[in-house]
Amino acid sequence: MKSEKDLDFKVILIGYCYFMILNYWTLYININIFLKGGCVNSSLNELESFLDANSMIKKIKGTNDIVENTYIWEWVEDKFKEVAKRFGFSEIRTPIFEATELFNRGVGKETDIVQKEMYTFEDKGGRSITLRPEGTAPVMRAFVEHSLASKGLPQKFFYLGPMFRYERPQAGRLRQFHQYGIELIGSSLPVADAYTILVAVEILKAVGLENFKLKINSTGCQKCRAGYKKALKEYYRPLLNNLCDDCKRRYDRNVLRLLDCKRDAEYAKSAPNILDYLCDDCKAHFNELKSLLDTLNIEYEVDPSIVRGLDYYTRTVFEIKYPSLGAQDAIIGGGRYDNLIEELGGAPTPSVGFAVGMERIMLALTSEGKLPSPRGVDLYVVTVGDEQRADALKISRELSKYMRVDIDLMGRKLKAQFSNASRENARYVLVIGEEEVKSGLYTLKRMSDRTQMKLSIDEVVMEIKGKRRLESFEQENTTFGS
Ligand code: HAM
Numbered sequence: 001m002k003s004e005k006d007l008d009f010k011v012i013l014i015g016y017c018y019f020m021i022l023n024y025w026t027l028y029i030n031i032n033i034f035l036k037g038g039c040v041n042s043s044l045n046e047l048e049s050f051l052d053a054n055s056m057i058k059k060i061k062g063t064n065d066i067v068e069n070t071y072i073w074e075w076v077e078d079k080f081k082e083v084a085k086r087f088g089f090s091e092i093r094t095p096i097f098e099a100t101e102l103f104n105r106g107v108g109k110e111t112d113i114v115q116k117e118m119y120t121f122e123d124k125g126g127r128s129i130t131l132r133p134e135g136t137a138p139v140m141r142a143f144v145e146h147s148l149a150s151k152g153l154p155q156k157f158f159y160l161g162p163m164f165r166y167e168r169p170q171a172g173r174l175r176q177f178h179q180y181g182i183e184l185i186g187s188s189l190p191v192a193d194a195y196t197i198l199v200a201v202e203i204l205k206a207v208g209l210e211n212f213k214l215k216i217n218s219t220g221c222q223k224c225r226a227g228y229k230k231a232l233k234e235y236y237r238p239l240l241n242n243l244c245d246d247c248k249r250r251y252d253r254n255v256l257r258l259l260d261c262k263r264d265a266e267y268a269k270s271a272p273n274i275l276d277y278l279c280d281d282c283k284a285h286f287n288e289l290k291s292l293l294d295t296l297n298i299e300y301e302v303d304p305s306i307v308r309g310l311d312y313y314t315r316t317v318f319e320i321k322y323p324s325l326g327a328q329d330a331i332i333g334g335g336r337y338d339n340l341i342e343e344l345g346g347a348p349t350p351s352v353g354f355a356v357g358m359e360r361i362m363l364a365l366t367s368e369g370k371l372p373s374p375r376g377v378d379l380y381v382v383t384v385g386d387e388q389r390a391d392a393l394k395i396s397r398e399l400s401k402y403m404r405v406d407i408d409l410m411g412r413k414l415k416a417q418f419s420n421a422s423r424e425n426a427r428y429v430l431v432i433g434e435e436e437v438k439s440g441l442y443t444l445k446r447m448s449d450r451t452q453m454k455l456s457i458d459e460v461v462m463e464i465k466g467k468r469r470l471e472s473f474e475q476e477n478t479t480f481g482s
Contacts, residue, residue: 062167062175069362071374076361077160079206080180084158087199089182092157094138100128105343106137108311110253112246117165131164134310135181136337136353137344143185144346153186153349172328172360181334181355185341188350190285193316193336194292196352200320200332201298203356208370209322212331215303216293216318218286219256220278221338228277229255235271243267256307262327265305273304285315312337316352322364331360376425378403378464382417384433392432395442395457399430402461422447428464 059065066073081091100120107113119131132138139157142148148155160180167173182199184192197214204212220228232255240248244263251258259268278286293300300318308317317335325331334354341349365371379399383392396407406424408417414431421429431443441454444463455463 060175062169064174064176064359072362072365072371073358075372076207076358076365077180080160080203080356081158083199083203083206084182087156087195087202089156089158089184089199092139092142092159093161094132094135094142094159096162097129097131098138098141100130102137102141102344103130103133106140106312106340107134108254110250111311112257112309113165117167119164119166133165134163135159135161135179135355136183136310136312136340139181139183140185140341140344140346140351143349144341144344149186149347149349154192155185156182157185158182170328172325172357172363174359178358179355180358181353183351183353185351186349187352188338190288190292190316192350193285193289193352194296196334196354197293197298197318198296200318200334200354200356204320204331207361207365209361209364209368211322211324211368212364213321213323214298214300214318215306215321216289216300216316217302217304217306218275218278218282218315219307219313219317219335220274220282221314224277224279224282225256225274228272228274231272231277232256232258236267239267254311257309259305259307260309268305274307275302275304282315289316308333308335312340312343314338318354320356322360322367324367325360325363328360330357331364332356374425376404376427377406378426379405379428379430379460380417380421380424380426381405381407381430381432382414382421383408384414384431386411387434388432388437391437395430395432398457399461403464428460430460 084091100118103114103118109115113133118133121129123129139159143155158181161178162176163179164176166175169175180203182196184196197216201214219225233251236243236247236251236255236258240251242264243251243258244261247258247261247264250261258264259271261268275283275286290300290302306317306319307313308319313335315336315338318333319330320332321329322331323329332354334352336350336352338350339348341347341351381392381396381399383389392407396405399405406421406426408420410420412420418429427447429445429447431445433443436442440456442457442460443452444455444460445452453463
């Protein structure tokens with residue numbers, strides 16, 4: 001009986017506490033509104049905006065924060081840059097926003113990108129500005145604007161950065177995404193196409209990816225494409241009523257795009273094949289590309305449905321697919337664009353390039369289990385007492401010239417400093433106590449086997465640097481390799 005009464009009392013007490021908390025909270029909001037010069041009853045809007053002003057602000061739909069995986073991005077970017085440099089490409093950086101006209105003219109007014117996906121706004125000077133949806137048109141704009149052709153051809157650039165497209169977000173499809181791309185400007189030869197595809201394959205291999213499939217096609221030149229478009233229109237005309245709304249719209253504006261529609265893929269299977277319509281020059285170009293890829297032992301499939309969603313392509317187009325990614329399986333897209341520079345006001349300059357989606361690379365690495373492990377600091381400096389903090393700071397400055405160093409900044413006790421060193425995957429811990437400062441000999445602990453040694457600062461550098469060379473080589477082969 002007594003315990004039942006106790007229980008009732010507890011329930012009443014908890015209820016009362018909740019009631020009081022609720023009251024205090026309401027009072028707190030009211031006081032805040034009064035202090036801001038508002039009136040409680042007449043101003044529900046103010047209450048709303050007060051609550052809004054104090055609620056958490058979240059990232060925009062279709063964007064991502066790269067928080068804990070930054071080291072993976074850095075690792076992939078370094079690998080890609082290294083490959084590009086090995087093949088003689090140098091970096092180019094263009095602005096994130098450009099005149100809207102650049103994409104209207106470059107990417108094409110009738111493309112989905114320009115019609116539906118661009119982030120376009122008017123700036124304070126009344127100019128129409130667009131956040132770049134892709135990197136090729138901006139690089140070509142810079143090429144023309146800086147008269148880079150005068151420095152000799154070919155010119156080879158790579159770039160890396162955010163792009164913006166207002167698409168329906170899903171796995172592997174974002175509104176702000178990141179591309180790494182290369183552009184080889186100035187050569188009309190099939191060897192330039194093969195070279196570009198070779199770099200695309202090499203960057204994937206450099207991060208250890210294997211399960212990808214290269215698909216190539218030729219979209220011909222303006223001359224042979226006209227005949228093909230006519231045949232395509234004839235084929236699709238009787239089917240128009242059955243096509244999806246996008247395809248109906250594309251029929252008049254850009255009939256080639258009907259071929260890569262996912263919803264109407266069945267019809268595309270029996271559509272005329274562009275390869276049957278290529279002129280002799282385009283046919284010879286495509287055949288030579290195929291034989292160069294054969295020489296390089298690069299596996300490919302000829303897929304006439306690859307037409308790409310940007311209008312600037314001529315002749316070679318290609319995609320590298322990663323089938324396990326599902327709907328967004330194209331990790332790389334590229335091709336030849338022989339008329340783009342001329343359309344942007346430059347002299348005719350045939351060119352070829354590709355871009356890879358960084359977010360899709362991350363998904364592919366995850367699905368192949370190829371993500372690298374985070375690399376910890378080389379050395380974590382701990383102090384026995386507060387008195388050694390200044391010495392620890394000085395020693396860290398010295399050692400940071402040779403290695404990655406970290407130090408306790410929270411005034412933790414010795415044991416907690418060691419725990420923190422382990423959390424940061426420190427390879428070594430350097431202990432600084434009164435005796436160490438006096439003698440100039442410090443206790444260095446190797447965390448992998450818990451070995452302790454007494455060393456001078458110079459010897460600490462030798463121990464860590466000497467070993468590091470060997471271990472970083474081993475790490476590259478075991479952690480990052482295949
Ligand atoms: P793209 O096919 O539009 O080509 O894009 C290239 C790659 O960027 C795609 O294969 C995909 O990995 C990634 N990507 C595209 N849109 C998104 C998105 N919304 N979210 C995540 N990733 C995406 C171009 O952009 C051409 N500029 C490529 C090029 C360079 N052609 C010649 N040179």
